[in-house]
Amino acid sequence: MVHVATRGDVPARLGPDVPQLPGWGTTVVDREVYADPARFELEREHVLRRSWILAGRSVEIPEPGDWLSFEGHGETAVITRQRDGSLAAFHNVCQHRGPSFVKADKGCGARRFSCPYHGWVYDTTGKLVGVPEREDFDAEELQGLRAPLAKADEWGGWIWLYLDGDDADAPSLTDWIGADITTDLGRFEMENMILDDKLVWDVPVSYKAIVDGFNEVYHATELHSSPPEFTKAARNTSFWFSGQNSMMFVPRYQTLDKLAETGDHLRYSICHYVVFPNTVFNCNPQHIQVFNPIPIDVDRTRFITWQLIYPGDRSDPEYNKYWETTQAHWEVLKKVVGEDISIYDQLSRTKRSPAYTKNILSDRECKIGKYHDTMQRLVTERSGVKLADPIHRKPPAAS
Numbered sequence: 001m002v003h004v005a006t007r008g009d010v011p012a013r014l015g016p017d018v019p020q021l022p023g024w025g026t027t028v029v030d031r032e033v034y035a036d037p038a039r040f041e042l043e044r045e046h047v048l049r050r051s052w053i054l055a056g057r058s059v060e061i062p063e064p065g066d067w068l069s070f071e072g073h074g075e076t077a078v079i080t081r082q083r084d085g086s087l088a089a090f091h092n093v094c095q096h097r098g099p100s101f102v103k104a105d106k107g108c109g110a111r112r113f114s115c116p117y118h119g120w121v122y123d124t125t126g127k128l129v130g131v132p133e134r135e136d137f138d139a140e141e142l143q144g145l146r147a148p149l150a151k152a153d154e155w156g157g158w159i160w161l162y163l164d165g166d167d168a169d170a171p172s173l174t175d176w177i178g179a180d181i182t183t184d185l186g187r188f189e190m191e192n193m194i195l196d197d198k199l200v201w202d203v204p205v206s207y208k209a210i211v212d213g214f215n216e217v218y219h220a221t222e223l224h225s226s227p228p229e230f231t232k233a234a235r236n237t238s239f240w241f242s243g244q245n246s247m248m249f250v251p252r253y254q255t256l257d258k259l260a261e262t263g264d265h266l267r268y269s270i271c272h273y274v275v276f277p278n279t280v281f282n283c284n285p286q287h288i289q290v291f292n293p294i295p296i297d298v299d300r301t302r303f304i305t306w307q308l309i310y311p312g313d314r315s316d317p318e319y320n321k322y323w324e325t326t327q328a329h330w331e332v333l334k335k336v337v338g339e340d341i342s343i344y345d346q347l348s349r350t351k352r353s354p355a356y357t358k359n360i361l362s363d364r365e366c367k368i369g370k371y372h373d374t375m376q377r378l379v380t381e382r383s384g385v386k387l388a389d390p391i392h393r394k395p396p397a398a399s
């Protein structure tokens, strides 16, 4: 039968003895975090280039020479499978006069990539290996030339990309995701899941406004018309900070008795993990949605949703039942995501309105406040630019 994630020796995340809130308090966030183009430029350079971001599924490039490309926030990179099974990654920028030289999204069995403009040739690690009419160029300029390196690694069946290949201080991928999430989310064994569906939208708002929507459960009652039983159970949601990342566990109202009996949040809650800055895992007990808002510009986002299920043989009645149940639930969730997108449209209507000045966040929206605080800290620490602090936090009164 399909894998069922269980808690095992993972710490308790829900229950009478487990705190629900991380002690952050309430927050006011100025609207400029979504709207200021200068701030977005700093984020691009100092945060988006220097964070581990999603690029695809490992199974998309199983064989040597298989490759896929990433495109977002004005950058494009190619990731290739090497003969030893490792990954190489490089910026998809021809060093002759600057165009991207790999045009498609993905391909297989490549040995070389050749620029469509004048035919410069790169190997699968991005090294320049061929220049037509080479003798016309200054040899010194061509010496050792390559498309600049990026870093790529794999965890959970996902390919992750770190665009700044020269960053000597880059954390390892598993350090970036952190032990809390690799342990907890690791129980789902995503590396053994298969891609069931992938949806892509172009939405006219900041990627951070989309992450916000996945950092709270408050909107489910109104926007998603969740039943009162959901709302009541969701009052016991627990919220966790984990370095720059965060987690949230929403008790499933259908199985509250089993949750109370076993304390197994993996089995009986919706487990939710946000890997900063833009990777969101939403784990129902038997299938997972991965939400990936990729910034294109300060107020434009390519929003990808991946649906993962466990594989099996549909001629096996037990597996077929699992498959039908997850398909039915996925149909419901697609409608739910559509409702989220309807709010992005509403947000886009007020983008330039002086009537919108700030977000007023409750203590249960603490993950949103913390997320923007982390972004502010990373941008200012790494860039040295003193930006006015848009985060106004009121910690909880000491009890």
Ligand code: FES
Pocket: 094, 095, 096, 097, 098, 099, 101, 115, 116, 117, 118, 119, 120
């Ligand atoms: S721009 Fe790529 S070969 Fe000239």
Ligand SMILES: [Fe+2]
Pocket: 213, 219, 220, 223, 224, 336, 340
């Ligand atoms: Fe939602």
